[in-house]
Amino acid sequence: VYITLERSFPNLLRLGIFLLSRRVVKTKAAPFFSSSFTRTISSARCCPSASAVIKNSQVTEGCEIYGTVINSVIGGGVTVARGATVKDSVLFDNITVSEGASVYYSMVDSGTVVGKNSTVGKDKDEGGKLTLVGSGLNIADGISVPDGELISQKTLADIGGEAGAK
Numbered sequence: 001v002y003i004t005l006e007r008s009f010p011n012l013l014r015l016g017i018f019l020l021s022r023r024v025v026k027t028k029a030a031p032f033f034s035s036s037f038t039r040t041i042s043s044a045r046c047c048p049s050a051s052a053v054i055k056n057s058q059v060t061e062g063c064e065i066y067g068t069v070i071n072s073v074i075g076g077g078v079t080v081a082r083g084a085t086v087k088d089s090v091l092f093d094n095i096t097v098s099e100g101a102s103v104y105y106s107m108v109d110s111g112t113v114v115g116k117n118s119t120v121g122k123d124k125d126e127g128g129k130l131t132l133v134g135s136g137l138n139i140a141d142g143i144s145v146p147d148g149e150l151i152s153q154k155t156l157a158d159i160g161g162e163a164g165a166k
Helices: 009-020 153-159
Strands: 053-055 067-070 083-086 103-106 107-108 130-132 137-139
Touching: 009 103
Parallel strands: 053 067, 067 083, 083 103, 107 130
Antiparallel strands: none
8 A cells, every 4th residue: 555645747647647558666656756656544534444545556646435446546635435436447636436437448637536336447357448537527326437438518518517526
């Protein structure tokens, strides 16, 4: 488990691409990440709960993790609810992944809410393609966002969501 304070957007993005490439970090990170990793929780404001599962991921200061995060980069102020899964993804700041929701092989921009029991993308292990989700979107409960899509306010309306996260 790697939990760090990462305030540089370029380093956060490079780390996300590095983790999505599925190269497993065993001992030392690539040179440009050498100061980004730690094996301890570096901030009391990063709150993984006892029920959280975090594997090979970077979780930034100010997050609340209750669900599962695997091979992902999580920006500040993100909440991953109990029963939610984030895998092979980069979530920017202030995103909520609600109970029972899943985000697979995706990059989700700031201020987006993924509703209860919704799915964004498809598992990379099952042939999923990278899904890109724009900022400030509200993906309604029970909605499935197809893999390989670029989701904006316009395209989100077509699949049942709305602009402006709550």
